[in-house]
Amino acid sequence: MATKYLTCAETAKLLRKALKETFPDIKFSVKSDTYREGGAIHVNWTDGPNLKQVEAVGKRFESSYVDSTFDYKGSIYHSIDGYPVSLGSDFVFHTREHSDTLIQKAIDGVYRRFESSFKAAGVPKPSLYDFKNNGRELEKIGFDGMPKSLYVQIKALLGSLSDRLEINKSKTLDSLKVTHDDGYSMHSPYHFGVPAE
Known part of the structure; x- marks a missing residue:
């Protein structure tokens, strides 16, 4: 099955959709940024859910991890609805502003x-x-x-502090699965395809 390659902007669009489904009452700024070695997405919002709650959504859209022990940038692989996909964002950065x-x-x-x-x-x-x-x-x-x-x-x-105890389910997020990493580092959050706690 051929892998579908998404640009950083296309990945940001998917992330924006997942955030809207998960936190429908919160306005997020989701911006993609490409550079020579890859791409990143920046997510900003004010109050509402806390950083940990939003990262639970955003971090799923990262296609890279860093192992500083070896100064190594590794790969994380995904599927959407069972089909292999390569996300265009190496990392997702989150910034919560406070009123x-x-x-x-x-x-x-x-x-x-x-x-x-x-x-x-x-x-x-x-x-x-x-x-x-x-x-x-x-x-x-x-x-x-x-x-x-x-x-x-x-x-x-x-x-x-958060304005909610639970977050909503997202169809977009449910369709996106981490399948595995490149197997190089024991420090990957997805070593053997299992997210670290």
Whole structure:
């Protein structure tokens, strides 16, 4: 069976469709970018689903992996509806922007969790301005029982916040299967065709 070769732009169109099916209420910017050695897709959105949820869709459209142990770029192979296909995107990059409302929600969440520590140390609750403009100062603040600095705690909570517990099924994503990788590296996320957990 002959392999169908998709350009990076055609792959981006498929990814855009899968994202629309999975997150119908979210506006995504999906842009393809080609360069001498291959192509990449850049996905951007604001609030809504978190990075992990969107990557669960986007990473399926990558046709390459990197094994930095050997400075090696390997190949990942796919099929659509059982037919072999070569995707035109080596990698998919995801960037989630955060509204002031979501940032404030993360600040409030961290403050609630460590409120007694804030009060005991005489440290006021950080403001939205503090987070956006004084990150270095917030990096210096930490309390017993807080595993990371205040700034990192807020960033971590911000990154995990989502407006949904589950994501919708996508017919487009269901039709796209990773069949195997090139078998060269044990570090491939699809070594032996099984996605890494």
